[in-house]
Amino acid sequence: MDIRNKLIDKGLKVTPQRMAILEAIIELGNHPTAENIISYIKKEYPNIATGTVYKVLAVLVDNNLVRKVVTDKDISRYDGFTERHHHLHSPGSDVIGDYIDKELDEMLEAYFKKKKLPGFKIDNFTLHINGRFN
Amino acid sequence: MDIRNKLIDKGLKVTPQRMAILEAIIELGNHPTAENIISYIKKEYPNIATGTVYKVLAVLVDNNLVRKVVTDKDISRYDGFTERHHHLHSPGSDVIGDYIDKELDEMLEAYFKKKKLPGFKIDNFTLHINGRFN
DNA sequence: TCTTATATGAGAATAATTCTCCTTTAAGAC
DNA sequence: GTCTTAAAGGAGAATTATTCTCATATAAGA
Structure with missing residues (x-):
């Protein structure tokens, strides 16, 4: 579109x-x-x-x-990235990397389908991964 | 301490x-x-x-x-919460809930031990979960 | 107790974001 | 195409969280 x-x-x-x-x-x-x-x-x-x-x-x-x-x-x-993704970040750097991983998404979805959180209805989630680019 | x-x-x-x-x-x-x-x-x-x-x-x-x-x-x-945890948040609310889940942590750790990210060395990660408190 | 590097206080300065108010324009009706 | 109107944009002032400056105070080791 x-x-x-x-x-x-x-x-x-x-x-x-x-x-x-x-x-x-x-x-x-x-x-x-x-x-x-x-x-x-x-x-x-x-x-x-x-x-x-x-x-x-x-x-x-x-x-x-x-x-x-x-x-x-x-x-x-x-x-403006519309595809589902997570973020990679390194302390001290201004770069924020996009990380696409359908397998991870599916694993997490399956996990939370099984394990409900008390008092909270999950809509979506993003993993913030800290580390180092190399 | x-x-x-x-x-x-x-x-x-x-x-x-x-x-x-x-x-x-x-x-x-x-x-x-x-x-x-x-x-x-x-x-x-x-x-x-x-x-x-x-x-x-x-x-x-x-x-x-x-x-x-x-x-x-x-x-x-x-x-100031020192235990490893993730965050729950609801759009429009100022509450940020803490979510502790060792099982989830271990699952993610195992996942990233197996699946390396190219060009990035993971140090730690936090899951930001959006949804609705009820 | 003395020394010195470090931390604090006070308030000015900065910078991202929001607000105000007036003008302009998109979009649907005719 | 023209008209109408609610919504959007322009300009710049205002706000507000955060940082900075620099003189004074103090923690910690000698």
Whole structure:
């Protein structure tokens, strides 16, 4: 599905800003920050307001078109990666790797199907793996 | 090990502020924010500076006496829970539940012992489970 | 008790994010 | 195509968590 239709599919108004922001996230890769997105977009839309970018990002997150990636820095990053995946991170590095592993997903799903958590209904889960790139 | 000895054990100077902060994190539970910690401590040490609290928290995190818990809000929370655990979270709620499951830990460890990730050496991992408390 | 490296206090500075308010525009109705 | 209107965007001020600066105080070992 192309970017325009992703927005339409969620019942969102299609605006040039929304298209540009969603495209930027996908294009930039490695979980860009709001600032990364803003400077990327300003090449094409020099007048876009930072407030607009933050507002659009919130809309996209609310509609599950992008995921907000939290980091141990006081800065948010955004993930346009729609396939189910986990995150690899190394302390001191800003790189956040994506890790796709269907076998792992299935194993965890089977595990939680068998073992219910008392007082909690699981919707989804992400494994945050810390270590070292080499 | 008591709080004083946790500091000594890491080769850190023992100061009243460090003791109070570490105690506050353990005492407050549910992953307090820096602000929670500050207002708790001010009851006993009204003159503690916010900068001191942030600096001490950074020292404690660096020495693995507490963990920094990242959230999708732009605010850091701190975890004095030393036992190995995972996190339960519900969108829209500020509660972060701790989830201890040795069986899960062992299953994941066994899995990653068998299945190496190319270009990445795993140190540790935390499962972030989203869902609904009920 | 003395010395010194380190920690703290106070408050200014910074930086990511949010808010306000006015203008513009997308999208459906006609 | 034009009109209408609710929703979106622009500009920049405001907010707020966190960091920084630097002078003072103190923990810990000699």
